[in-house]
Amino acid sequence: MGEDDALVEEFFSEVNDKYSPQVMEGLGLLETGDIPGGIEILARPLHTIKGVTGFMAGFEAASRFTHKVEDYLKKIQSGEIEATEQNVTLLSLGVNMIFTVIEQIREQGAPDEAETTEMLELLRQASGPGGPTAAETKARVEIEAHDGIMVLRVLARRIHLGPERETLIRAVAAIPDGGRVLLDFSGVLTVGSAAWEALAALAEKREIAVTGLSFDCRSVFYSWGLDRALRAFASAEDYFQTACPPPAGQ
Template sequence: MSEDDSLIEEFFSEVNDKYYPQVLEGIDLLDEQQIEEGIEILSRPLHTIKGVTGFMSGFEPASTFTHKVESFLRKMQSGEIGRSLPQIALAIESVNSIFILIEQLRNTGTYDTEFTTDIEERLLGEGKPAAVTLGNGLSPVEIESIDENKIITISVNRLYLYEQREAVKKNLHDIPTNSRVLFDFTNTLSVGSSLFELIVSFSDRLEISITGMNNLCSSTFHSWGFSRYITEYDNRETFLADNISGANG
């Protein structure tokens, strides 16, 4: 292993063990609209990530992107931009996008420039409500019935806000007790831990499973211990084939 490889492995070990748990705490505070506290906690790991990636060959785009996210958070903290739900949602989305970006750089050596450009443009637009796909009357989930099983597909790329979770909650309330339910995250880039907490709160009356999580969603899912309550399946076909209640995926 080269010196550069050793540095990258050490960095990602720090990200998983130290930085990301701090980021999750900060994101949860933002979600609860505790802005100052959330940004204060986020500032430490993000500043470190910006500095380290700036010196790591091939990871410079992550440093540049993180700097832009930090600038947005500082403006929110100082009151230069608003703190309404769309701005909070953009703040959470942009922070999570840092980790998507560094994973892309690590795995492929490149990244989705369209993805980062979209976020950067919205950050420069100061998170105005018109730039956020929220409040358009669309449900954040789609639900279907297959052989008496309920499949709930997350139909938005990112799910963090209270209104979105309330829509999920309503769908879960309407499902009969003891039903088998599968959450499909195939089209989802990232979600807050509050969504998993909501889903788990229904696990006493529904047999809930999950599939299709990317690395970011999976990291949140496992680091918070939600796997103790929700069974993970490789895909929906495996779930549908497994009709034994309580089976391990």
């Protein structure tokens, strides 16, 4: 193992043992409304991650991305950006994406440019006058029936804030008890914990499957054990082959 490889292994060991627990603690405080406390805890690991990745060959993009998220955090801390629910949620998303970017570089050699570009644009918009518009927080759900199964295609990039979450949950809750539902998340990048918990609760009286999970959604889905309540499929075609197999002999 070369010196660079040893540095990478040491860094990821620190990420797992030290930085991730600190970040989870900080994000937990943000979720409970303790914005100053959460930011104070988050600031330390973010600053360290920014510095270390800046010296790791191939991880410079993670350092630059972390720097942008850190700048946004500091603006909320100073009051330059108002600590609204939407702005704090965006901060949480940015912090979580730092770890996604690091893992993508490790596994793929580079981060997903479309995802990082979109997040940086959201941070830029939120830093400007007025921040994001209310329309950006609303989700839409397209519904169609297929062989007795209700297919809900989610038309939102992220499901975190109340309006986004409630639109999705209302659509699923409208399916009668005992019904079968397929949620198509192909265009969704991230889903918040409250939305996942609500979907898991609705699955007690419905058969709910999900497809098209992004890297981030998939990581959360399996790490939280959501596969015990919701079935996941790589594609809608895979789901329908299982749910609606062709008649024997075809």
